[in-house]
Structure formats: C-alpha cells, structure tokens
Amino acid sequence: MLSLSSLTVVDQDGAPLQEVPFTDPDGMIRYLTDLLGADPVVTDLSPKGIMNYEWAGVRVSTRFSMALVSFSAPDIAGLPARTAEGIQVGSSRDDVLALPHYEGMYDADGNGSVDWFGLEPREAPGTESLTYPGQAGTEFIGIDLVGDTVSTISAPSSDFRDV
Known part of the structure; x- marks a missing residue:
C-alpha cells in the first residue's frame, strides 16, 4: 500500500x-x-x-x-499494489474522482480530459505550485490514467518539484 x-x-x-x-x-x-x-x-x-x-x-x-x-x-x-482507498492499476477514472483528489492540468492523450490526479492531497507550506502559480504546493499520491483507466500510481508526488 x-x-x-x-x-x-x-x-x-x-x-x-x-x-x-x-x-x-x-x-x-x-x-x-x-x-x-x-x-x-x-x-x-x-x-x-x-x-x-x-x-x-x-x-x-x-x-x-x-x-x-x-x-x-x-x-x-x-x-x-494500491492506495489506502483501494485505488490500483486498473481502477477507473470514476473510482478516482469519487475520492477527495488533487486535479492536475495534464491531458496526455489530448482527449480533453485530465490524465493526472493526486490522492490524499495535503498542502506543503513554504512551497509554490508549478501547476497553480501563486498557490502553495500540494503533496499527494500520483495517479496517471490512460483513457479512463489508472495506469500508474506513485508516491510521494507533488506539484512543486520539477524533477
């Protein structure tokens, strides 16, 4: 987990x-x-x-x-291989969206839907978001989707580190 x-x-x-x-x-x-x-x-x-x-x-x-x-x-x-909420590779977009989540702006396949989310989001004081400039950064468990299916989960992830 x-x-x-x-x-x-x-x-x-x-x-x-x-x-x-x-x-x-x-x-x-x-x-x-x-x-x-x-x-x-x-x-x-x-x-x-x-x-x-x-x-x-x-x-x-x-x-x-x-x-x-x-x-x-x-x-x-x-x-x-899952998160505490039960999200794993093969879970659906709807499964992810049903949970509190951070929404990135990345649309990898160009279909108009965001393909990158974060679960268990928490603010990281003293950082600045690369996705939402001017806002504090966020730490989360990264969720990548291909189409409407989770393809990768990764942690720790954030929107304030560029590597």
Whole structure:
C-alpha cells in the first residue's frame, strides 16, 4: 500500500506487516529486491543525480535521499499494489474522482480530459505550485490514467518539484 510517507505491506485484514519509509531509499531497494526475489535493472540518470531501479511492475527512483515508488501493475509478488482507498492499476477514472483528489492540468492523450490526479492531497507550506502559480504546493499520491483507466500510481508526488 502506498501512502504519502511509505510503502506498507498489510495482511488480509489491513494490519501493517512491514513499512519502509520513502526517506530510506537503500532500505526500499533492499526490501523490494527481497520481496520480488530478483535484482532490479538499474539506470543511472546522471548528471541529474537520479537512479532508477526497475522490476516488473515496480520502479523506484532515488534522488536527494528520497525514494519515489511507482506501480504499473495491480499486484506485486501476489500482494495488491494500491492506495489506502483501494485505488490500483486498473481502477477507473470514476473510482478516482469519487475520492477527495488533487486535479492536475495534464491531458496526455489530448482527449480533453485530465490524465493526472493526486490522492490524499495535503498542502506543503513554504512551497509554490508549478501547476497553480501563486498557490502553495500540494503533496499527494500520483495517479496517471490512460483513457479512463489508472495506469500508474506513485508516491510521494507533488506539484512543486520539477524533477
């Protein structure tokens, strides 16, 4: 389960079994390598200082002692890859819009509908939104859609960082 601060593995009743904070990128990579039983494909995006670690359906990008986790599959190693509200790859646009959300302005496919949303939005004091200049930035769990279907969920996400 992705939250604004960590990746948490929960049991069938929703009780936390293991939690890895995004502020521990090395721990995140070790945990996912153990969980998935395989080493990731590593891509160095220097000089930007970003490292990508990829497994089937999972990517971890690290920069500035932070890990950004993205899921592009509905389950990882037999565990549901979702938000606390139950949104996962394959969920519908209507499922996302039924929840409190941040709405970006990005229309990737040019069909006139926004394709980028944020769940669990919270204001980030001391920042400025790149999407809504003059307003405080917002942190959220990123939701990307292709058509009307969730294609990727990622956290932590925001509208005030440009990388």
